[in-house]
Amino acid sequence: REIVIATRNPGKAREFAHAFAALEVAVKSLLDYPSIPDIPEDGSTFADNARIKAKTASELLGVPALADDSGLCVDALDGAPGVYSARYAGEGASDADNNAKLLAELTGRGAETLGTLPDGTRLLSRGRFVCVLALYDPERGAFIEAEGEVAGFIADRPRGSGGFGYDPLFWLPELGRSMAELTQEEKRAISHRGKALEALLNRLRER
Numbered sequence: 134r135e136i137v138i139a140t141r142n143p144g145k146a147r148e149f150a151h152a153f154a155a156l157e158v159a160v161k162s163l164l165d166y167p168s169i170p171d172i173p174e175d176g177s178t179f180a181d182n183a184r185i186k187a188k189t190a191s192e193l194l195g196v197p198a199l200a201d202d203s204g205l206c207v208d209a210l211d212g213a214p215g216v217y218s219a220r221y222a223g224e225g226a227s228d229a230d231n232n233a234k235l236l237a238e239l240t241g242r243g244a245e246t247l248g249t250l251p252d253g254t255r256l257l258s259r260g261r262f263v264c265v266l267a268l269y270d271p272e273r274g275a276f277i278e279a280e281g282e283v284a285g286f287i288a289d290r291p292r293g294s295g296g297f298g299y300d301p302l303f304w305l306p307e308l309g310r311s312m313a314e315l316t317q318e319e320k321r322a323i324s325h326r327g328k329a330l331e332a333l334l335n336r337l338r339e340r
């Protein structure tokens with residue numbers, strides 16, 4: 134069995150490959166299909182963008198496709214970067230650029246410190262990661278969707294080298310670690326993506 138994930142984000146592709154390993158499903162991503170053009174994400178919600186990516190990839194490849202649209206919503210920034218998380222510092226921005234932009238925005242707004250960790254790290258805002266998954270089945274012409282979220286704090290300096298994106302700045306108070314300090318298993322158990330995938334698999338089992 135094989136599933137195509139409609140993503141070119143290597144961090145996401147890695148997490149899906151890990152999650153599906155136990156199910157003995159071979160995972161491909163758009164990184165395996167370089168001839169497929171970049172899919173314009175012009176939706177205004179995570180769900181819109183997930184549907185656009187899943188349906189477009191599915192129609193181009195002629196197989197079911199699963200898309201993940203996700204992002205970081207920061208309270209002190211009124212929910213930004215949200216659906217713009219991947220291109221917060223501009224089109225084609227690196228994770229490092231986006232993290233630098235996030236800290237600059239938070240310090241620029243003079244966000245008050247919500248807490249200080251023993252090593253001096255300051256917690257600048259509450260925030261949450263959101264993930265919407267859309268699986269498009271070309272035979273039925275229908276979507277199956279699921280959503281997951283995880284709440285935490287934005288720290289004023291990075292910690293850890295795992296994960297991707299904003300993980301080094303995302304502090305999980307219950308675990309006393311940043312998202313980038315978790316193993317793949319630990320991240321899957323608590324993350325927005327892990328929860329959304331769990332919900333999606335439950336929905337598929339119900340059918």
Ligand code: ITT
Nearest residue numbers: 140141142201202203204205218219297298299300
């Ligand atoms: P695809 O559209 O090809 O899947 P993308 O990176 O452009 O890749 P999104 O539009 O969904 O995907 O943007 C998601 C961004 O949100 C991602 O680039 C990160 O900056 C951030 N993000 C999402 N999930 C994350 C996670 O688990 N850890 C850290 N940052 C995450």
